[in-house]
Amino acid sequence: MIAIVNYKAGNLASVKKAFDHLGYESAITADPGVISRADKIVLPGVGNFEATTALAGSLQEVVVQAIDRQVPLLGICLGMQWMFESSQEAPQLRGLGLFAGECEKFPAAVKSPHVGWNQLQVAGTSRLLRGLSQDSFVYFTHSYRAPVVEATVGRCEYGGPFSAVVERGELFGVQFHPEKSGTAGLQLLRNFGEL
Amino acid sequence: MLTKRIIACLDVDAGRVVKGVQFSDLRDAGDPAELALTHGRAGADEVVMLDISATYENRSTLLDVVRRTARQLFIPFTVGGGIRSLDDAAAVFDAGADKVAVNSAALADPALIGRVAHRYGSQAVIVAIDALRISNGNSLSFGVKATGGRHTTGRDAVAWAVEAEQCGAGEILLTSIDRDGMRDGFDCELTRAVVNAVKIPVIASGGAGAAGHFVEVFRDGRADAALAASIFHLGITPIAELKQELQTAGIPMRWPC
Numbered sequence: 001m002i003a004i005v006n007y008k009a010g011n012l013a014s015v016k017k018a019f020d021h022l023g024y025e026s027a028i029t030a031d032p033g034v035i036s037r038a039d040k041i042v043l044p045g046v047g048n049f050e051a052t053t054a055l056a057g058s059l060q061e062v063v064v065q066a067i068d069r070q071v072p073l074l075g076i077c078l079g080m081q082w083m084f085e086s087s088q089e090a091p092q093l094r095g096l097g098l099f100a101g102e103c104e105k106f107p108a109a110v111k112s113p114h115v116g117w118n119q120l121q122v123a124g125t126s127r128l129l130r131g132l133s134q135d136s137f138v139y140f141t142h143s144y145r146a147p148v149v150e151a152t153v154g155r156c157e158y159g160g161p162f163s164a165v166v167e168r169g170e171l172f173g174v175q176f177h178p179e180k181s182g183t184a185g186l187q188l189l190r191n192f193g194e195l
Numbered sequence: 196m197l198t199k200r201i202i203a204c205l206d207v208d209a210g211r212v213v214k215g216v217q218f219s220d221l222r223d224a225g226d227p228a229e230l231a232l233t234h235g236r237a238g239a240d241e242v243v244m245l246d247i248s249a250t251y252e253n254r255s256t257l258l259d260v261v262r263r264t265a266r267q268l269f270i271p272f273t274v275g276g277g278i279r280s281l282d283d284a285a286a287v288f289d290a291g292a293d294k295v296a297v298n299s300a301a302l303a304d305p306a307l308i309g310r311v312a313h314r315y316g317s318q319a320v321i322v323a324i325d326a327l328r329i330s331n332g333n334s335l336s337f338g339v340k341a342t343g344g345r346h347t348t349g350r351d352a353v354a355w356a357v358e359a360e361q362c363g364a365g366e367i368l369l370t371s372i373d374r375d376g377m378r379d380g381f382d383c384e385l386t387r388a389v390v391n392a393v394k395i396p397v398i399a400s401g402g403a404g405a406a407g408h409f410v411e412v413f414r415d416g417r418a419d420a421a422l423a424a425s426i427f428h429l430g431i432t433p434i435a436e437l438k439q440e441l442q443t444a445g446i447p448m449r450w451p452c
Binding site for chain 2: 009010013021046119137179181183
């Protein structure tokens, strides 16, 4: 079972619908017991980095324990940013620090938020991106971006390069919304489901 | 590269897709869920569903249509029409919409925009503006109409777009009432005026009739996205053909997709 962690950050139903469509059992839950028994965990979410304060405490604890047990974890959008150290959006808060660096604002030269379909530059081998072609189009909607780091396996270009996909071991993060990215996004979620 | 978006719009009345001219003379154009999927497969970047009558009796019919559509549509899906409260928005999100479009209720109570944005994020809130040209001697301005184009509001479209952005809107859906259903091109002046005034994406709507109109509204109107209804439903311009033509004209498109 895939646990979709419900921390009240936006509408999480579309992620579940995509897993339903692909035939993977999933549940939207805020129950630490359910999350600790899950085979895989998804941290979805949109909105302000501050929303991640709802994860502090027992939810964060159970997610961190799952990471230690090598349970595959996929952060989507805000969920991915939370896997970094911090964000300029809420500098007083800490992320999980699974990936180095701070999420930052887009430069003033480009319109923000970055909304729409942009291309994925696949860089390096990735289990999550298996079967996705170079320059696949995926759907983004965000005002802050994660830096390109060692774990970056997919970049995107908008006012400079940023991390669209990060992957290290059983840790995965995507800045875009695979559940809203047509066939490319469904392929990515299938890859996660198959891990 | 960030592409310009082509959005297929479904005007829904009592569970059926309809299409009118200048907001009236409605004709049946098919089943909403079916058409949404057809457009998605054909290459639409997003689907917008507008409940144009938005009566109380139609509400459960609409939510059922939204549910059926959302189960199989894996591109952004916006629902609008008759969203008067946070509860109305919540019902539409629960049924599977990714974004809501608010119009008349936001004009009456701009704080509604912030209430929805606070719970679901700004990216989930589109403020729809129905604008009308007002010529006064040599000066041109754009007014705002409410309730499906029936009531004048005394508001200026550009000023309202700016206010909506400040209230927390994530995108503006800007419809030219003058051009709606006319198929003689978007109102590029209106579009450009709003694009220049706000930082959030602007979706141009009203007047799409041929590929050239899209080129104009992306180039001259500086729109981030363009929305059309009848030319897609009636098969006048297949989306695939449109996207290829735009790409040839140098407009970045999600194609092939």
